[in-house]
Amino acid sequence: MPVNRNALIRYKTLDACLRNRQRKWTLDDLIETVSEALYEYEGIDKGISRRTIQADLQLMRSDKLGYFAPIVVLEKKYYTYEDPTYSITNIPLSDGDLLRMNEAVEVLKQFKGFSHFASLNEVVQKLEDHVYSTVRRSAPVIDFEKNEGLKGLHFLEELYQAVIQKRALQIQYQSFSARLPQVFTFHVWWLKEFKNRWFAAGVQKENQKQGILHLALDRMLAITPAPDADYIPNRHVDADLYYRDVIGVTVSENLRAMLVKLFVTRLHAPYVETKPLHHSQQVVERTAEGIVIQLRVQHNYELEKEILGFGDGMIVVAPERLRVAIRQRLQAGLKAYESESPQPDATAS
Structure with missing residues (x-):
């Protein structure tokens, strides 16, 4: 059964009294002590009734709270525990x-x-x-x-502790496009997971122009403490609001969300309806051929990847620039398939 805060204070106070064998506790003593505790913790100054304390003692004895407290009355007036080692906190x-x-x-x-x-x-x-x-x-x-083979997962614990303990880190990092790794000080604000990939979100410098950076853990080569750097805390960014208008982790802080309309074929519609692409998704039209959904998001790489993942089962209706971008990607893919397939070297072992 649920226990409210006042009742919990009463039970804990009664438990402390009944465990204290340096004093003999009458019912009036228990009432007075519980009343003092309620005033101290909750500001309740009207006291407590005899009937309430008697009911509390009976509840503590019973199985309703799971206490089964061995409360006995000695000489017909002194309350104590029969077992001197018992406490409701030791259940x-x-x-x-x-x-x-x-x-x-x-x-x-x-x-x-x-x-x-x-x-x-x-x-x-x-x-x-x-x-x-x-x-x-x-x-x-x-x-x-x-994905057991995903690189960088062993850095999760150290990054997590850096956020909790507010410690700056020295990170050796090499992006996919970089020829050589970089080493820099980084201040992690939170950890973000998307599609089984983990990212450390944070900043390199106070008030940096590029805003929040997302470092993929699978591109991290080494992490060490940066004891000489004062940690830059997150004072104003709410992570939920930060990602509100995007799919994935690529956020353009100066780019407004746009209204995206997508046609989804009848075959794919159930999957999109039961697992929305974004929290803003709404079905705006239904036909025999499929549905039209709309969502309000930024145009980023992850949005394009989600759309492309449905192949011919999803078509961009609007905006035109997103429709063009997807068409160009599909045309490039078709061109790659129309060209002669690369053959493996037969002499390779």
Whole structure:
């Protein structure tokens, strides 16, 4: 049963009194002490009724709260615990609780790169030892999409800790277009995942003109602390608002979102309706051939890639510049297929 804040204060105060065997506690003593606690923590100055405290003691004795408190009355007036080591804060977890925790741990362990998720196994094991319970081990029944060969995942934990501890980092980084790696100081503000790729979002300098940078973890070669650099904190950027008008991670801070209309064939429509391309997606027209959807997003690389991924199942209706961009990409792809296919070297071993 749910417990409100005032009730929780009462139970904890009663528990502290009943554990204190240096004093004998009458019902009036308990009422007075609980009233003082409610005034101290909640500002309630009207006190507490005898009936409420009696009901609390009865609830603590029962199974309704899971306490089963061994409350006894000595000499027909003094309240205490029969077991001097008992406390409502020492209630062990049940086998069912541990089973649910194990299930949660198995799910979290799939997030490769976060060592603190994997270490939750040790916490659950300690709890099992404490309550002398062995939870049945079974294969996980939830399996997230993952790419075990993805580079850079081992940097996740260090980047995460840098955000939490507000530490600047020295990063050796080589983009796909760079001939040589760069080394620079970076201030990570948050971590972003998109399509199984992880990015560290942050800045190199205070008030830098290029705005927030996204460094792909698979392009990072090395990370070391930068103790001589003062960490530049994120004081004003809300990540949810920052990505509101984009698909993916490529954000143009000076570019306004545009209204995009897409025709989706009848075959592909169910997939697009059940898994929208963007939170702004709306169906604006239905025909026997398919649907027309609209979304308000920036024109970026990820948007084009999403559209191209549907092949002939999705056609850009508007705006014209996006329609032209997609047409050019499709024409380039067709041209590549019409040219003679590159043949592997037969002598290669």
